[in-house]
Amino acid sequence: MLRRTIAFLGLAAVVAFLWLTVPPLFGQQRGAATPSFPATYRAPRAPDGHPDLNGIWQAFVTANWDLQDHEAQPGPHPELTGAYGAGPAGQSIVEGGEIPYKPEALARKKANFENRLKVDVSDDKTWHALGDPEMKCYMPGVPRATYMPFPFHIVQGTSPYILIAYEFTSATRIIRMDWKQSAPVDSWMGWSRGRWEGETLVVDVTGQREETWFDRAGNYHSDALHVVERYTPMSPYHMMYEATIEDPNVFTRPWKISFPLYRRMERNLQLLEFKCVPFTEELLFGKFRKQAAR
Amino acid sequence: MRTRLLAFPAVLAAVVAVGLVAPMAGQAPRKYTAPKTPWGDPDLQGVWNDATSTPLQRPGTVGQKDVLSDEEAEEFQQSLAHDLSRDRRDGGNAADVNRAYNEHWMDSRRLKITADKRTSLIVDPPDGRIPALVAPSPERQRGQTARAGQAARFAAGLPENYTDMSWPVRCVVRTDVPPYLPTIYNNNFQIFQSPGYVTIAPEMIHSARIIPVDGRPHLNSNLKQWLGDTRGRWEGSTLVVETTNFRADEGVLFQGANPATFTITERFTRVASDAINYEFTMTDPTTWTRPWTALIPWNKVDPAEQMFEYACHEDNFDIVHFLTGARVREKNGETVSSSRPAGAREEK
Numbered sequence: 001m002l003r004r005t006i007a008f009l010g011l012a013a014v015v016a017f018l019w020l021t022v023p024p025l026f027g028q029q030r031g032a033a034t035p036s037f038p039a040t041y042r043a044p045r046a047p048d049g050h051p052d053l054n055g056i057w058q059a060f061v062t063a064n065w066d067l068q069d070h071e072a073q074p075g076p077h078p079e080l081t082g083a084y085g086a087g088p089a090g091q092s093i094v095e096g097g098e099i100p101y102k103p104e105a106l107a108r109k110k111a112n113f114e115n116r117l118k119v120d121v122s123d124d125k126t127w128h129a130l131g132d133p134e135m136k137c138y139m140p141g142v143p144r145a146t147y148m149p150f151p152f153h154i155v156q157g158t159s160p161y162i163l164i165a166y167e168f169t170s171a172t173r174i175i176r177m178d179w180k181q182s183a184p185v186d187s188w189m190g191w192s193r194g195r196w197e198g199e200t201l202v203v204d205v206t207g208q209r210e211e212t213w214f215d216r217a218g219n220y221h222s223d224a225l226h227v228v229e230r231y232t233p234m235s236p237y238h239m240m241y242e243a244t245i246e247d248p249n250v251f252t253r254p255w256k257i258s259f260p261l262y263r264r265m266e267r268n269l270q271l272l273e274f275k276c277v278p279f280t281e282e283l284l285f286g287k288f289r290k291q292a293a294r
Numbered sequence: 295m296r297t298r299l300l301a302f303p304a305v306l307a308a309v310v311a312v313g314l315v316a317p318m319a320g321q322a323p324r325k326y327t328a329p330k331t332p333w334g335d336p337d338l339q340g341v342w343n344d345a346t347s348t349p350l351q352r353p354g355t356v357g358q359k360d361v362l363s364d365e366e367a368e369e370f371q372q373s374l375a376h377d378l379s380r381d382r383r384d385g386g387n388a389a390d391v392n393r394a395y396n397e398h399w400m401d402s403r404r405l406k407i408t409a410d411k412r413t414s415l416i417v418d419p420p421d422g423r424i425p426a427l428v429a430p431s432p433e434r435q436r437g438q439t440a441r442a443g444q445a446a447r448f449a450a451g452l453p454e455n456y457t458d459m460s461w462p463v464r465c466v467v468r469t470d471v472p473p474y475l476p477t478i479y480n481n482n483f484q485i486f487q488s489p490g491y492v493t494i495a496p497e498m499i500h501s502a503r504i505i506p507v508d509g510r511p512h513l514n515s516n517l518k519q520w521l522g523d524t525r526g527r528w529e530g531s532t533l534v535v536e537t538t539n540f541r542a543d544e545g546v547l548f549q550g551a552n553p554a555t556f557t558i559t560e561r562f563t564r565v566a567s568d569a570i571n572y573e574f575t576m577t578d579p580t581t582w583t584r585p586w587t588a589l590i591p592w593n594k595v596d597p598a599e600q601m602f603e604y605a606c607h608e609d610n611f612d613i614v615h616f617l618t619g620a621r622v623r624e625k626n627g628e629t630v631s632s633s634r635p636a637g638a639r640e641e642k
Contacts, residue, residue: 047332047489054488122618124611138608139500153504157487158331159339163495165502172495172502174484174601187603189500211608268510271502273519277466277607281456288617289455290624 043199043233046156050196051233053154053162056264056271059147059241062090064134066217067257068098076117087216093147095256099219105250112218121284128211132218136284137276139171139188141212142205142227143243143257151264153271162194162201167271175203183207186223201231222249237263328531328564331487335507336531338485338492338564341601342592344474344572345403345481347374350588352414352422359413360422367411375405401479408591417573418587424549425582434552434580437544450630452620456613461546464613465606467520470496470503471546472537472558473574476590482601483592492526492533498604505535513539518553520546533562552580568594 043051062070065087075085092098101109118130134140140148150167162175173189183191183206191207210223230242242258245251328336355373356362362370376382380393380400408415414422430438444458453459462468469477474496482497490508495501505526513523515538523539537560540546540553547556556578563571570592577585595601 121611121614124614127609127611133608139605153502155486155488155491155493155502155504157339158337159486161484161486163484163486163493163502165493165495165504169607170499170501172500173603174495176600181600184600184602188605188608189603209608270506270513271504272517273521275466275520277464281464281613285456285613285617288614288621290621 041199041234044236048156048158050156051199051201052156053201053231053233053239054156056151056153056269057239057261058149058151058264059259059261061093061147061259062088063093063147063257063259064144064149064215065090067094067215067219068092068217070217093257093259095258100252100255102250102252109218109220112213112220114218116216116218119283122288132216133212134216135280137169137280138212139169140166141188141208142173142190142192143229143241143245144212144214145171145173145189146229146241146243146261147259150274151269151271165271167274169274169276175201186210188212190227197230199232201229203229203231205229220250221245221247224249231261234260237265239263326564326566333489335487335492335528336533336564337487338533338562338570339487341482341484341595341597341599342570343401343403343481343595344483344590344592345401345406345476346408346415346590347371347378347405348407348412348415349374350415350475351424352416356413358421360420362411362413364411367407370411370413371405371407374407378405395478399479401481403481403593404476404478410591415588415590416586417589419584425584425586427549428580428583430552431580434550438550441544441550447630448616450628451616452623452628452630453616454620456617459613459616461543465499465610467546468496468498468604468606470499470501471521471548472560473548473576473588474572474590475548480604482595484601495601497601499606500604505533507533515539518542522558529561531563535560535562548576549581551576551578551582555580562592570594 043053046052046054065073069092070087070090072089073087075081075083075087078086112132115130116132117135119136120130121127134144134148139145145152145164145166145168148166148168152164152166155163155165160177160179162177163172164175165172171189173192175192175194177194177196179193186207186209188209190205190209192203192205194201194203196202205227206225208221208223208225208227210221210225213220224247226246228244228246230240232240232242234240239261240258241261242256244254244256246254328338331337331339352360356366356370359366378400380396382393383390385393416422416424419425444453445460447453447458448460448463456464469475469480474483477498480498484495484497486493486495490506492505492507494503494505496503501521503521503524505524507526507528509527510525512525513519517523518539518541520541520543522537524535524537526533526535528534537558540556542553544550547553556576558577559575561571561573563573565571571589572592573587573589575585575587576582
């Protein structure tokens with residue numbers, strides 16, 4: 001009974017919190033009609049007794065181009081590909097609009113952007129120095145995997161694990177529920193430990209490799225990155241996704257992003273392969289091939 | 295919450311308490327009934343390991359014998375472990391270098407034969423050998439010859455381009471292409487289940503094979519994938535998995551099987567709390583003269599030993615090392631025919 005009361009209070013707090021913070025993040029003007037999700041939505045239960053997140057989900061924000069406000073932009077080589085590869089405009093998904101960079105870190109972000117299309121893998125030690133990791137088909141890390149323009153599949157069974165399989169480069173991550181052990185070593189998709197707070201799946205992500213970026217605009221982090229994600233069902237077809245991002249090496253304070261995830265409803269839809277290594281090998285390795293005799 | 299907290303120690307206890315009751319190859323599991331998920335499917339969840347030293351094909355040294363006595367098995371295991379071991383110094387400098395992936399890297403389970411003391415993983419045909427190959431069509435012969443030329447350049451340390459390297463070296467696919475065969479390391483598979491799906495995550499590479507078991511049709515035959523398209527169904531307590539729609543790239547499928555005609559059927563049966571029988575049947579009338587079947591035991595990994603991310607392409611320094619090394623060798627006048635063989639290796 002006490003547990004139920006606490007859970008209810010927790011839920012009420014979550015709802016109140018979302019009520020206060022979410023509408024402006026949608027870019028809705030204050031006073032305009034807001035999405036009419038029932039504030040007390042209770043999702044169907046999965047076999048583990050918790051809200052059922054099983055299924056294929058996708059974000060429809062343009063944050064993979066830039067977490068912050070951005071105008072439409074041409075692709076890297078418009079003289080070759082015209083409007084193919086051009087980037088869409090979008091509104092910031094960052095609470096307050098701006099990422100709170102330290103001054104020197106902001107300079108690094110700008111340099112990342114300038115060098116986003118460059119690659120030099122001739123020296124192991126500077127292998128990762130240049131270029132957007134997405135362009136090189138590296139696993140995207142968290143939270144970027146969530147808002148890339150590809151679906152992902154949540155597999156929630158009864159074991160103490162939840163699997164998220166992403167279409168982009170067939171990346172996967174295992175969420176270990178109520179897990180004590182911390183990350184044994186850094187990895188590209190990080191070390192995810194989950195817990196339920198009422199209707200919300202909360203995932204604590206540490207141990208991420210420092211080389212991943214947040215977007216194509218060069219927004220980045222260090223190996224001190226700590227991400228706390230919150231997945232909250234809002235209807236049978238929507239979840240609210242929030243991530244609090246903390247990295248004292250790069251930012252002056254923790255900051256937050258949020259956006260809805262949409263359930264993909266196509267009949268018999270399945271994750272397909274986006275194995276992008278063959279798409280990037282010429283860019284990375286082409287210059288080391290045998291040269292034709294002169 | 296309480297159910298989950300109790301379930302975890304229960305798994306541990308089961309692992310500790312289990313007797314070695316894995317049935318013999320080919321025998322129906324007796325007495326053991328697999329636990330069920332809350333929605334009624336047999337429960338295969340957990341981390342499983344398929345490492346063994348028992349070879350896929352029966353070696354000539356054991357004659358026709360399919361199962362060994364205790365003494366024979368001990369000798370067989372020692373002999374296989376000696377051949378697999380890379381911590382020996384009996385082959386000269388070049389062999390030493392090529393054994394750099396030594397026991398430090400090797401999964402120690404890889405040095406033990408199967409508990410049922412079989413002499414081959416293949417259970418059909420009865421001679422434990424892969425059936426005779428069908429002569430390839432001229433087109434397939436050209437593809438295989440080209441692939442063999444690439445492999446020879448790579449083995450000589452003279453790859454002309456990244457395309458001379460195998461798909462696993464290029465980190466496009468690794469041991470996640472069915473059938474799942476034991477290798478030097480990372481022989482782990484984590485199974486997840488949810489209503490309507492069984493999902494297998496092979497450690498190497500980080501892909502997830504999400505298998506619908508809800509009766510839906512396969513993808514259209516014009517939509518091909520590196521790992522094919524997989525559908526499952528339950529036959530009693532056995533998960534039966536059919537995979538088709540493989541891409542046409544040469545060198546992805548086992549023994550150069552023909553993607554246009556190849557199908558594989560895999561059967562997963564939990565035969566003890568800590569054991570799954572993994573059985574697969576390979577069918578390809580344009581590659582083998584008859585279908586063949588192998589059985590590999592999967593053993594449950596202690597939950598304290600977690601599966602970890604296997605990244606491959608992200609730090610694939612080897613590609614650049616192989617190619618820059620080859621450019622130096624070219625400058626020194628080396629050619630594929632003059633170069634010492636076995637200059638390169640597959641593992642990384």
